[in-house]
Amino acid sequence: MTKKYEFDWIIPVPPELTTGCVFDRWFENEKETKENDFERDALFKVDEYGFFLYWKSEGRDGDVIELCQVSDIRAGGTPKSWQKNLRLITHNNRATNVCPRVNLMKQ
Template structure:
């Protein structure tokens, strides 16, 4: 007896917004040093594994995306002592 099963196609690739593939501008705040960097260009790789950013005149930074623990659109972090 032959079983007819539909093959499941697993897509592990998330849909990455085009703005993050091309590069989008954000501000960053580092909790450890309480430093703020303005107008950093952020990009991610095509698979969404790594987040790259660079502030003008500084070296670029890279994070493995699973280590990012706080992202907030349009708001400051609650523990941030910096005020715009």
């Protein structure tokens, strides 16, 4: 008989990422419109499982990105704790290299 497969891939998300922090968001969109997108005082949060980063600023729609798509976290005026904790989640090779069926087995 085979043993039931248990795969512990969840990294605990630090509380400061789930409560959120206010940052300015800047996105360079050179190829399409030759303009830059800037949002002042956007509230950034990470979901409880560490899958998504979402943000919302006043007067604009919110936006979401999967953290598995984040490849670079640059230090601007960012608090060091946010940068360090986001890297902890985005560099989780166990979560990004499992099959979709295992990803659906959230605890």
